[in-house]
Amino acid sequence: MNPVILKLKKKIKYRIDMSFLSNSYKDISRLSSQIISYGNKQFKVKELFSIKGNDIKNIIIQSSVDLMDNIGKELNNINITVHGNVGYSFGEQMLSGKLILYGNALDYAASGIKGGSIFIYGNSGDYTGGKTNHGNVGIVDGFLYVKGNVGNNSIERMRRGNVIIEGNIGDYACNDMLSGTIIIKGKIGKIFAEGIKRGTIFTKDKKVVKEYARSNDAEYNFTKFYFKEISNVISKKIFLENKNLIRYYGNTNSNNLSEVFLFKL
Numbered sequence: 001m002n003p004v005i006l007k008l009k010k011k012i013k014y015r016i017d018m019s020f021l022s023n024s025y026k027d028i029s030r031l032s033s034q035i036i037s038y039g040n041k042q043f044k045v046k047e048l049f050s051i052k053g054n055d056i057k058n059i060i061i062q063s064s065v066d067l068m069d070n071i072g073k074e075l076n077n078i079n080i081t082v083h084g085n086v087g088y089s090f091g092e093q094m095l096s097g098k099l100i101l102y103g104n105a106l107d108y109a110a111s112g113i114k115g116g117s118i119f120i121y122g123n124s125g126d127y128t129g130g131k132t133n134h135g136n137v138g139i140v141d142g143f144l145y146v147k148g149n150v151g152n153n154s155i156e157r158m159r160r161g162n163v164i165i166e167g168n169i170g171d172y173a174c175n176d177m178l179s180g181t182i183i184i185k186g187k188i189g190k191i192f193a194e195g196i197k198r199g200t201i202f203t204k205d206k207k208v209v210k211e212y213a214r215s216n217d218a219e220y221n222f223t224k225f226y227f228k229e230i231s232n233v234i235s236k237k238i239f240l241e242n243k244n245l246i247r248y249y250g251n252t253n254s255n256n257l258s259e260v261f262l263f264k265l
Contacts, residue, residue: 001055004028007062009050014039015087019070021080025056066106072099075116091118092132094142107151108133110144113161117143119234126151126170129163139163139180145234152189155182158199164230164238174201177258183230183238196258202239204263212248212260220245223261239263
């Protein structure tokens with residue numbers, strides 16, 4: 001079987017809700033005949049998109065634009081690869097499967113995800129991996145990788161899962177974090193991890209550990225295993241020198257049981 005390939009037939013000027021791709025279709029004809037709204041009218045999918053292929057569990061979107069919202073919303077056991085930029089709520093409340101984006105995403109990407117894997121090979125807007133715009137829960141579980149920068153209010157109220165950000169992250173990130181593991185290679189904005197309860201953070205940014213206590217210099221074998229597993233998932237080494245880690249724990253807030261691993265430069 002060949003993956004389903006979708007491409008817009010013409011340039012669009014109105015937003016399109018792409019969440020229809022997350023539905024379970026019995027065959028390609030059901031997908032092609034699905035009714036969606038565009039502007040103040042309704043169309044069949046095949047009227048707006050050219051469609052090739054027949055494997056409805058593996059979808060490729062070509063030449064995507066940032067007017068296409070909700071790609072992968074509540075996705076379950078489907079793989080979607082996107083070439084181009086996307087709109088709001090990319091992968092919001094995803095359940096399982098894989099989302100790959102070769103482009104940039106607007107706000108609320110990966111917000112409230114519950115499982116699956118999301119790879120963004122570009123930048124992502126505000127509220128990435130945070131609370132949805134209609135809820136109070138961030139990442140419940142799953143895997144998120146962002147190669148570029150991430151906006152403000154991101155990774156808020158994370159409960160579990162793994163997040164890797166190679167670029168910078170904006171202000172008010174990781175607030176009210178409950179658990180999970182985060183790697184941030186770039187710079188961190190203002191008001192980071194306020195109200196954090198538990199979780200593990202890897203960073204090079206020294207200001208994060210200002211109110212944390214330094215641990216002893218014991219060797220942390222699990223971090224070497226963790227980085228190896230992460231490298232296998234993203235097909236590259238995220239950090240090279242495991243021996244340059246310094247562990248910090250807790251802070252002046254007695255409710256904080258989190259830990260931070262600081263990379264010496």
